[in-house]
Amino acid sequence: MNGTGMTDINLNLAVDTLSRVYPSGEGQVTALRPFTHTFQHGMTAVVGPSGSGKSTLLNLLAGFDTPTSGRVQVGDTDLHALDETGRADFRLAHYGFVFQNHNLVAILSALENVEFPLMLAGVPPKERRDRARALLAQVGLERRTGHMPAQLSGGEAQRVALARALVSDPAVLLADEPTGNLDSKTGGEVLELLLAPARAGRTVVLITHDPEVAARADFTLRVKDGEVKEESRVLV
Ligand SMILES: Nc1ncnc2c1ncn2[C@@H]1O[C@H](COP(=O)(O)OP(=O)(O)O)[C@@H](O)[C@H]1O
Ligand SMILES: [Mg+2]
Structure with a gap:
């Protein structure tokens, strides 16, 4: 993010022969087999059985x-190639994250949760407060700004987490089962909030178990035993 709060939304996300092998007892687990891919702008759904390597892929991305x-x-x-600090700064400027559990700061x-990434990025107080308010309004929570995470419903907390992920208008949005703990109506609302940046040209990578959620994405990657395959869409 630069001083105007604008990020380069045209950043392309690509992986080249990306793999991950974890040591496991005496042996090894191949969590991700060598995978080469360019993520298109828009929403890519990552689907596949539990333990197939979806979170491994996202954690590497x-x-x-x-x-x-x-x-x-x-x-x-x-x-x-960046060092830890460089990577943290890079993430702050260009990435947003949403997880299955909202991971809001309890205190x-x-x-303040939505403002937090802007504070870390050095955005001045008035500007970051205004932007955080605007984002909370965008996710329909303008009346919950003063609530603590424990005072929010699961769906509300997840929408706060989305506002926090979106507040710096990141080029890359990574979401690991963000609708997994929500009822279908609330999950649908969260999905809409992720589709908006996808339609605006950001790169959204969404892990989901839900075929209805995956069907709304522009592209699908199917992961099985650590192998990732592009799934072609049959247009009807
Ligand atoms: N930190 C780790 N250490 C060892 N094995 C791991 C680690 N993380 C994941 N794995 C293993 O890698 C495989 C893929 O896990 P994961 O990417 O979490 O799957 P998914 O998100 O599709 O459920 C699993 O067999 C899992 O046990
Ligand atoms: Mg997972």
Whole structure:
């Protein structure tokens, strides 16, 4: 994010022979087999059975985990060539995250949670407060700004987490089962909030178990035993 709060929304996310092998007791688990792919702008759904490697892929895309081979390229940046601090700054500027559990900071209000990434990015107080308010309004929570996470319903907390993920208008939005703990109506609302940036040209990567959610995405990657395959869409 630069001083005007604008990020380069055209950053391309690509992976080249990306793989991850975890040590496991005496042996090893191949969680992700070498995978090469360019993520298109819009929404890519990542589907597949439990334990197939979906979260491993997302954690590598995020730079939370280190690949056994290959690279994650975001625009001109090789994510894993950065040091820890560089990667953290890069994430702050270009990434948004949503997880199955909202991961809100318990001692901060809804508004403060949404402001938090902007504070870390050095955005001045008035500007960050205004933007956080605007985002909470966008997710329909303008009346919950002063609530603490424990005072919010599951769906409300997840919408606060979305507002926090979207507040810096990131080029890349990564979501791991964000609707997994929600009823279908609330899950649908959260999905709409993720589709909006996808339609605005951001790159959204969404892990989901729900075929109805996956059907709304522009592209699908199917993961099975660590192998990722592009699924072609039959247009009807
Ligand atoms: N940190 C880790 N250490 C060892 N094995 C792991 C680790 N993370 C994931 N795995 C293994 O890698 C495989 C893929 O896991 P994961 O990516 O979490 O699957 P999914 O998200 O599709 O359910 C599983 O067999 C899992 O046990
Ligand atoms: Mg997972």
